[in-house]
Amino acid sequence: MAAALAAPAAPGHFDELRGHVSVNATSSGASRQGLTPIWSQFFDQSGLGDLTSLKRRMANPQHQNHGNDIVKIDDEAGADASGAQHPWSLELFPLIISPQSWQQIELGVLQRVRVLEGVMADVYGPQKLLAGGLLPPALVQGHPGYLRALHGVEPVGGTHLHIAAFDLARGPDGNWWMIAQHTQAPSGLGQLLANRASLSRQFPQAFEAMHVQQLAAGYRALVQGMQRTTVAGARAHIALLTPGPYNESYPEHAYLARQLGLSLVEGSDLTVRDQRLYLRTLNGLEQVHGLLTYLDDEFLDPLELRADSRLGVPGLLQTIRAGHVLMANAPGSAFFESPALLGFLPALSQHLLGEELALPALATWWCGEPAALAHALSRLDEKVIKPAYPASSWGPASFAAVPARSLTRSALGEWAARIGRDGDAYTVQDDLPLSQLPTCGREHGSPTIVPRSATLRVFAISDGPQSWRVLPGGLTRITTANEDWASLQHGARSADTWVLTHGPGDVDRTTLQAQPKSIVTRRAAENLYWLGRYTERCENTIRLARLTLECLHGEVPPPAPLLTWLGDLDARNALVPPGAPAANLAPCEFERALVEGLGGGAATASVGFCLRAVQLAAFAVRERLSQAHWNMIVQASQEFVQRSAEAIPAGDHAASDAMRVLDSASTQLAAIASAQNDHTERDDGWRLLGIGRYLERLGFLAASLVHGFETGSVRDAGGLKAMLALFDSAASLHAPPPNGREVAALLDLLVLDRENPRSLRRIAQALAQCLDELASGGPGKASPLVLQVPDPDHWDLAQLCTVNAAGHHDRLMDLLQQCMSAVRALSDKIGALHFAHTSVPQSIGGA
Structure with missing residues (x-):
């Protein structure tokens, strides 16, 4: 039984497997018994009910990945043999949430996103909350994430927050607490979807029998909601803006864009013309109506924000002001991510909604207020110390959260002195023992179930103007053995999150049927x-x-x-x-x-x-x-x-x-x-890939023939054999040529042969076909680049074999030089026609 293999949670932590707080961590007796009904059902339905099958599955977890592109079911996080991190390591066991627990989470998250949306509308509008003392100006206007350039700007559709992420933790009493909120490019939506794709295939019987709520409807609602909010409606072009492949979350961005049918773009792919946003494609400019952005706000527009940014789009903020592009999320929400704001949200909820918060946050004190500072310093050894402001080119220095219990007495005194000197920069939060989830581990070389602390990130997404829903699931993040706070940026594993329903009729079986636009x-x-x-x-x-x-x-x-x-x-x-x-x-x-x-x-x-x-x-x-x-x-x-x-x-x-x-x-x-x-995919990108190959092959082989004749190496059997090998055409010469006909046979095979894929004729024909099919030529219109390719129909073997008085093959050399010149000319013209960045100044004015 799983209970016999699973160690209990650490003392004082809620044990997800057994449904109660752990009292002791002994490895025998009742502490290893008594799984909750939902966990018993999981182990029974997943085929892991007996010890042998459970150990066998845990011993080889990587063999069960079912080809998922970006996650790996693994039993250890961290670095591989080459030193590369595993930021997408997936735990074999999910976090399972009952319908009753989820109802509390869903209600609280929806309420909180409404509060945040109300705050956004006010601080970028009339600013009554600031004037009334409900929000300290230092935490809003003094935060580097507040963008004064967008004050007074109404977002397209009136909604600022299309995605909001909330980090939750279950305390020893089994209740959920909110510990952090994320509104600036919150990560995890792609990994959440990938985790679900992998684990639902891992345990299909358990997934179906336990009536796990599915995710696709929420993702579709996000995209459709963005489309409906734009002027273009269902025809709107929505793109996902990524910092690019050097960003650690790029695999997630690529996966999410592919699954949602969005164009994956970088800042250099976009341009602003007449206050509208366009995507540079091979076929010209195509308007973008909405951006799902994973770029921090300060990098969005080098003209008005961070001048050294090479990731954003010059003029983007003016496009936003003009109301011509929907941003998810609207820039300027990063100040919400300061933990210092959490302590002010209960009063804001009462003021804006007339409601008490249904999902409480951990008690939090911003040390910029004298009373809060005094309380924080008096109980600092029980708290977690956090920065009030993030690391930024505009703001003060930042640091990772510091649990005070991990500090020595002298180190704690140093922190207290720092906080006393500059209280505005610090926030303290109650320290919460995180609930512990069963995970794969090893003990004395054998697989076992090890409890690990975990947090849950849930997502509220907008499905239309001023309307939100909560994705029924989340990204469960699991700490390493020596940490209490999970962070995907530090190699922590993740787990899928299964939200159970009351029966099969409650499961939304909508599927993702994304139809990506074929844009290169x-x-x-x-x-x-x-x-x-x-x-x-x-x-x-x-x-x-x-x-x-x-x-x-x-x-x-x-x-x-x-x-x-x-x-x-x-x-x-x-x-x-x-x-x-x-x-x-x-x-x-x-x-x-x-x-x-x-x-x-x-x-x-x-x-x-x-x-x-x-x-x-x-x-x-x-x-x-x-x-x-x-x-x-x-x-x-x-x-x-x-x-x-x-x-x-x-x-x-x-x-x-x-x-x-x-x-x-x-x-x-x-x-x-x-x-x-x-x-x-057989699009213009694939054709350009082929063009690149054919140009390189044509230039290399033509030059090899030129040097072969110039050095005279083709005049003996060894040289002929070497030339055939270099052309990868030795097998195509079915019989040795007769004496005196070696050169003719060689040229017939390597230059004129219609069947040899590496003959210059076949290469030139394939190159011309790819150039002709490029969409830039238009339907039925020949590409002008085709005219640059030498025409094999005018090549004649007798002429190519002709030698002058000095024994040189002038006609052959002319043809080979023509091929080499064509390669150079085509390379330059393709670059100028398809790749060159615009040199025309980008207009950000106009009507």
Whole structure:
């Protein structure tokens, strides 16, 4: 039984598994018995009712993830072997909330969001609450999150807060308390949805039998409510504004945008014209009517807020003033996140609603008031010390919450002195022993159930003007073994939250049926184009490096022309550093330079460099790639750098070790290329990815042929074989050509063949087709870029084989130079046409 495996909660903490406060933490007797009915039902319905199945499931939790993109069911939080954190580690067990408990939470949260909305309307309007002394001006106008630039501005639809998050904790008495509120880009909606997708598949029978309330209706209501509030109605274009892939919550932003059918955009994707907000796409500007923003307010507009911001949109605040864009949330709500405000909300609720708060907050004192300061200092050892203001470029320094019980006597005295000197900057809050949830753990190497403290973040979302609902569930955050306060930013795990209903008729079975707009931003297009180019460049350089090492270690010493050709190509493609010895003069030294440079150091842009470039380009369009695709790219890059470094000190075996590393990378690149071709949406972004690949391939192979004929390496059997290998076309030559026809056969296969996917003809045709299909040309209208591609229909084998008096293939060289020039010209024109940022000053005025 689970009760026999589960240790009791720590003394003084509410035990979620048993439904009462824990008195002692002994591991025997009644303390391990007596699960609540809902937890007994969970273990029975989930197939974990017996000890053997429970241990088996807990022993291999990662095998049960069902392919979820962004969460991992795990039994430990923190760093992996490479030092990377697991910010999305998911607990195997959910937090289960009864219908009665949820009713209390839902009522209290809805009431609180109404209070906050009333406060927003007042402080950005008549400011009667400030004048009447119900709110200290220091906590509103003195807070860096209050935006004076928006005073007097009425938001679109009249609603300021479309999403509000409330952190709750269950105390020893089993009651829920509010400990924090979040209104500025509150995180967790994406992770909450991902957790539910993973755990409902993990325990489908229990999920259905326990009548767990579903989430989809709330998410749909959020998007539909935003659309209805805008002038465009159901046709409104809603986008999700993210700080970008370097933000730790970017995977959540990408996942949420994909699930809700929203365009995922960064500030550089947007522009303001005539006080309206537009998205830069390959097809021109498309108006954005609403923004679900995950960008802190101070970064939104560098013209009026933080001048050094590169994440926002110049002129965005003027667009908001003009009423042309709906913001969720309206900027300027960050002052609500000061814990100092919690102590003023009961009086505000009475004033604005005529109601007492149904969901109490932990007793909180802002030390900027003399009476509160005196009380706080007299009982400081029982409190948690928090900053009244956040860390900001505009405000005072901040710090993490400090439980006074964790301090030594001298440290507590130092804190008391600081608070006494500058009370305005500090808030103290009652210390609450958090309830403890069953989690997966290990004891002496065996799986066991370990109690961990947890908090619950619930979300109120607007489903229309001045109307809200509470998502029936939440993001349960679980502390590590040595902490009492959960923080996702510090590696804490999360758990799904199951809100039970009274029966199947109470379950809302609405599903998410998002229909994402097929929009390719210019930023995404540019990164997809370079993703294609660098992927192809990786394949080419791997094949070239492998071929060079193979020739250097062949049974017969390679002829000088072949070594000259390979050495020139290696240098041209940065496989060896400048000044490396010539391959035909010092082959051993050349080989050493080649092997040492494979990882791509400061002196070379070799295979390792190209793999990192692939990863960087893919990182910028992470939302468009599957998790498997992204994982393959990261794995290929990391493994190659590590293994190539291990091959360097191998002495006489360095070349053979390096070839094995190159073979492994080649296999991984083939899988990556397959994912790009077969598992990417067939839109203009995919076409640009293909264009990047074909341009890179055409330029590389044309240059390889030029150097092959210039060095004379193609005039012997070894050189012909090497050229076929570099074109990856050795298998396409079904029989050795007759004597005297070797060059003709080579050119027929590598230049003119209609079936060989790596012939210049096929590459040029594929490139022209992709260029022609780009939407910028319009329906039935040929793209002008197509005219830049050499036309294979005018190529003739007899002419290409013709030699002049000096034995040179002038016609062939002209064709190859034409291909190389076309690559350079097309690259420049594609960049100017599709990727170049506007150089026209952005208008923020007008009607």
